[in-house]
Amino acid sequence: MAQLAFLVHGLLAGRAGGQDLSVIQARLLGVLRDRTPTMNELARLLGLDKSSVTGLVDRAERRGLVTRAASARDRRSTQVVLTAAGRDLVSAAAAGFDADVTALLAQLSAADRDQLAAIVSRLLVAHAAAHGVDLFADVIPPGSPDGR
Amino acid sequence: MAQLAFLVHGLLAGRAGGQDLSVIQARLLGVLRDRTPTMNELARLLGLDKSSVTGLVDRAERRGLVTRAASARDRRSTQVVLTAAGRDLVSAAAAGFDADVTALLAQLSAADRDQLAAIVSRLLVAHAAAHGVDLFADVIPPGSPDGR
DNA sequence: TATTGTTATACTCTATAACTATA
DNA sequence: TATAGTTATAGAGTATAACAATA
Numbered sequence: 001m002a003q004l005a006f007l008v009h010g011l012l013a014g015r016a017g018g019q020d021l022s023v024i025q026a027r028l029l030g031v032l033r034d035r036t037p038t039m040n041e042l043a044r045l046l047g048l049d050k051s052s053v054t055g056l057v058d059r060a061e062r063r064g065l066v067t068r069a070a071s072a073r074d075r076r077s078t079q080v081v082l083t084a085a086g087r088d089l090v091s092a093a094a095a096g097f098d099a100d101v102t103a104l105l106a107q108l109s110a111a112d113r114d115q116l117a118a119i120v121s122r123l124l125v126a127h128a129a130a131h132g133v134d135l136f137a138d139v140i141p142p143g144s145p146d147g148r
Numbered sequence: 149m150a151q152l153a154f155l156v157h158g159l160l161a162g163r164a165g166g167q168d169l170s171v172i173q174a175r176l177l178g179v180l181r182d183r184t185p186t187m188n189e190l191a192r193l194l195g196l197d198k199s200s201v202t203g204l205v206d207r208a209e210r211r212g213l214v215t216r217a218a219s220a221r222d223r224r225s226t227q228v229v230l231t232a233a234g235r236d237l238v239s240a241a242a243a244g245f246d247a248d249v250t251a252l253l254a255q256l257s258a259a260d261r262d263q264l265a266a267i268v269s270r271l272l273v274a275h276a277a278a279h280g281v282d283l284f285a286d287v288i289p290p291g292s293p294d295g296r
Numbered sequence: 297t298a299t300t301g302t303t304a305t306a307c308t309c310t311a312t313a314a315c316t317a318t319a
Numbered sequence: 320t321a322t323a324g325t326t327a328t329a330g331a332g333t334a335t336a337a338c339a340a341t342a
Contacts (some may be wrong), residue, residue, distance in 0.1 A: 001156050001249050007275065009151035031164055052310050054325055076318045076323040101149050103326060107274035111314070112267045119256065119264045120152050126255035133267065135311075172332070187301060200333050202302060207331075224341045262316040 008101070015096040020090045028056055029065060030089035032082040038071060039078050065089060156249070163244040167237045176204055177213060177238035180230040186219060187226050213237060 009023075016026035024046070031037070031045050039057065043050040057080055060066045065086030071077035082090070106111050157171075164174035172194070179185070179193050187205065191198040205228055208214045213234035217240070219225035253261050 001253075001267065002160065002245070005153045005156035007272070008158055012150065012153070024309070033222050034161055038320085048309090049311055050324065051312080051326080053308070058325095068294070071323095074319075074323080078324070097150070099227055104271070104275060105149075107278060108267065112270065115289055116267045116271075119260045119267075120149065123252070123264075124151055124155070124254055124261065127252060130255060170331070188299085195332055196332090198301065199303080203332070219300095222300080222342075226301070296339080 007104075007144070011100040011104070012097055015093045015100060018096060019093045021089065021093060024056065025060060025065075026090065026093055028060060029082060029086050030094070032066060032080060032089060033087070036069075036079045036081045039080065042080055155252075159248040159252070160245055163241045166244060167241045169237065169241060173208060173213075174206065174238065175243055175271075176208060177230060177234050178242070180214060180228060181235065181238060184227045184229045187228065190228055208234070258278065 012026070012042075016023055019026075020051050021029070027046060028042070031042065033043075037045060039050060041051050042057070043053045046056075047052065048056070057066060057068065061068065064083055067081050067083055069079045069081055071079050105116070108116065160174070161171050164171055167174075169177070173193060177191065183193075185193060187201050188197060190205070191201045194201065194204075197206070204215070205214060205216065209216065213231055215231055217227045217229055217230050219227050253264070256264065
């Protein structure tokens, strides 16, 4: 299991790196694909301290991948928004990662592939049920909106 | 697959962190459990630049987890050796990780567990065969000498 | 000349603590 | 007072380039 985890993690890191992104930068952009959270929410989503998020967003903004926008409702808050360039980058990384996983699974028989998908799905559901509810709903790594 | 990879990776990071180890420090100690490689070999095993390994070993040595020993055959070389304290630490982390994986898999039926083990094993073998030979033999994360 | 390891340097990533502005 | 975000600071982890010692 650990070997598999390292392998898949390595595929992700490789595809992120192909776009000159670290894994955490890729996760940041991935989270922003369907949300415009505040800095605080981003810290919770990524499991980081808010000061870490400041630096993370600073570097992404410097590269033109995200922008900060003033919040309308609370003048203390800042919303982080993905730019078109950022969206292109994360989409390319996600597509590559999906292709990698597909290629990896292609080495199994169709029956094995189906079995694996079913068992892994049961495992994740059981784990989510055993621990808090949506442990995963908000921490989806880029390239896996469909759970693949 | 990505969710599972993140989950297992998180278990590993948590158990390493429980011993005040980063994942890379845990991998360093894990690699040293059955080897006394040179700095150069360590760089290859961990996939890092040799200058990165210098810093990694410096910090581990400062904590008394590893020692540097002059190589007998080549006076340019340094061999890195796990101390008793380092061995205790990595063993504790490995045992905890194994327990976590066992607990995770316990949520599946025995039949699913067997199926999963068989399929993952086939997947890793197929991947290793498709890419260079022992891609994994030398990059075993701590806690998984048995591939579990 | 080539190789082993370290050093100098620079950057990313992370956290804690102190601070500013707003609520 | 409490919260949102930034800044100051410190440290781990990483790489590139230059270096010393040895082969």
